[in-house]
Amino acid sequence: MRHYILLLLLATTTLGCAQQKEARGKVDDYFALVRDHYTGEKALETTAYVSQYWRVVGNEGFNKSIYKIAAELEAAGYVLEDKADKNDRLRYRIEKRALQRSTWEPIAATLRLLGDDAPLLSFNSNRNMVYINSVSTPKTGITAEVVYIKDKEDLQTANVKGKIIFTEQQARDIYLEGVLHKGAVGILSYDNPSYLQPEKNSTSIQFRSLPHHPKNSWGIALSYKAKEQLKAKLANGPVSATVAIDTKIYPSQELTVIAEVLGAEYPGQRLVFSAHVQEPGANDNASGVGAQLEMAAITAKLMAKEAIDPQRTLTFLWGDEIISTRRYIQEDPNRAAGIKWGISLDMVGENTALTGGTFLIEKMPDPSAIWTRGNDKHSEWGGKKLALEDMKPHYLNDFILYNFKEQARFAQWVVNTNPYEGGSDHTPFLQADIPGLLLWHFTDQFYHTDNDRMDKVSQETLKNVGTAALASAYTLLHGDTYTAVDIIEMVKKAALDRLSNEFISSEKAIKAGNSPKNEIEILEAWEDWYLKAIAATMDMASPENTAYVEKSILMAQSVIEMQAKLFKSELEKKK
Known part of the structure; x- marks a missing residue:
């Protein structure tokens, strides 16, 4: 008991008595400022505009979305980079690159079974x-007989030439073999995953794609309802169908919008927000585009009022998922060296009462991506198990989570986390050893389906995400030595909470027959992660006052080490 009392005293007094000054700007101050301005109206309006289009990089809907963003930035006070002078701190540009492959755009389509009066599917209702x-x-x-193909092996004996293949699995291999090599005219497929609740959402269709090929034909994805109707028809004998498709395939450009608010003192250091424009959904990802645009507009307004004066550069990027972000990092090594934080906005506007799931912060790789237990759990998207060498210790995880939990308490909102899984614009940051995480929602029973429409988007959610993201960004962009010390205290508390929770989980695991050695390894991994995460706060220290941060880091680390040592010794006794 004396050990626990000592640790409690250290945890609560180590830094409090040492700190003499406050940070240049504290997160509570920025929350108060942002809450007065971020309503979610601009985010919702932009989401509605973008979501009307079926967006593939380079097509008309994608490009109209890009130019809409640029016009809104201009109206907010951002100056086109080519016209900016040294006094213009708010700038934007549109980067243009020729597409290596032609873009694609759907116009119309119907699928009709012969003998039926109404289409089985129509583009007007299933885009x-x-x-x-x-x-x-x-x-x-095109009218042809429909042939059911269970799997690729079926194609070895089935005659599909001149016919339409129907399969109930991922269609890529069957398409390549059956259509491109064996002469089928096209393919119908169904493979909606269970988390979409297909029997309930029976008209939903997840978008699918064919590989680029000079001899491409066509594919149609089926809803659960359409699949069941087709199977019922096939059970009664041969079925023929008529497929009519109108698409556009044409050369185009890849467009990316980049807006920046130049830092006053450290313009080479930056925080980058990234929201991808492509994909046809409202939540995925018109909502990220809209939330980020309102963030940019509010920043311009607060700059004009001199309510903020970021010391580091704030960058907003809209483009092609992963590709635009990766290019932004890779094409300029000097710029990349100054990126201190990267945050992806993807599916951030959900009305969870309709979509299901919850708002999530996908963390940078930490030990929960190796040992997923307790309150940690992967989303239905899933993630592979990582290894210790994959870890990315940094304070950004707990700093962002703390701030979003603050907004959750304020707004009666639900915020959770998931271990690292990847697959969005946070991935290129992490691959470049830049701290990066993802703001998103899951499970979403309309994910990637044509039922991801505006009725599933919540202005209140957009407001909550945008507010917490912007208040967090302003804190980091204005951050100094005393901000670093505040974050050290925040992360130290998170570390102590984590070690306590892991100790409890380890005790239960040992009682269930797990090896104490393995459980000690888990505690040591978390200890190491947090010691390094706290050390990372040195990047906030003012050059003239690094000693103060160094001392604060060492004091916090000593508390974590003592707590970990105590817990490990208790587990040692159970050998």
Whole structure:
């Protein structure tokens, strides 16, 4: 008991008595400032505009979305970079690159079973039915017999030449073999995952794509309802169908919008927000585009009022998922060296009462991505198990989580986390050893489906995400030595909480038969992660006052080490 009392005293007094000054700007101050301005109206309006289009990089809807963002930035006070002078701290540019492959755009489609009066599917109600990269049929359509193919092995004996393949699994291999090599005219497929609740959401279709190929034909993805109707027809004998598809395939450019608020003191250091524009959904990812645009507009307004004066540069990036962010990092090594934090906004506006799931912060790789237990759990998206060498210790995880929990308490909102899984614009940051995390929602029963529409988007959620993200950004951008000390205290508390929770989990695991040695390894991994995460706060220290941060780091680390040592000794006794 005396050990626990000593640790409690150290945890609560180590830094409090040493700190003499306050940070240049504290997160509570920035929350108060942002809450007065971020309503979610601009975010919702932008989400509605972008979501009307089926967005593939380079197509008309994608490009209109890009130019809409640029016009809104200009109206907010951002100056086109080519016209900016040295006094213009708010700048934007549109980067243009020729696409290596043609872009694609769906116009219309129907799937009709012969003998039926009404179409089985129509593009007007199922805008995800046509596979990306599908070519147009003749205007009158193509009529052919439908042949059920269970798997690729079926193609070895089935005669599919001149027919339409129907399969209930991922269609890529069957398409390549059956359509491109064996002469089928096209493919119908169904493979909606269970988390979409397909029997409930029976008209939902997840978008799919064909590989780029000079001899491409077409593919149609089926809803659960359409799949069941087709199977019922096939059970009664041969079935023929007429497929009519109208698409556009044409050369184009890849466009990326980048807006920046130049830092007053350290313009080479920056925080980058990234929101991808492509994909046809409202939540995925028109919501990220909209939330980020309102963040940029509010920043311009607060700059004009001299309510903020970021010392580091704030960058907003809108483009092609992962590709635009990776390029921004890779094409300029000097710029990349100054990126201190990267945050992806992806699926951030959900009305969870309709979509399910919860708002999530996907953390940088920490030991929960190796040992997922307790309150940690992966989303249905899933993630592979990581190794110790994959860890990315940094204070950004707990700093962002702390701030979002503050907004959750204020707004009666739910915030959770998931271990690292990847797959969005945070990935290129982490691959470049830049601290990066993801703001998103999951499970979403309308994920990647044509039912991801504006009725599933919540202005209140957009406001909560945008507010917490912007208040967090302002704190880091204005951060100094005393900000670093505040974050050290925040992360130290998170470390002590984590070690306590892991100790409790380890005790239970040992009682269930697990090896104490393995449980000690888990505690040591968390100890090491947090010692390094706290050390990372040195990047906030003012050059003239690094000693103060160094001392604060060492004091916090000593508390963590003592707590870990105590817990490990208790587990040692159970050998």
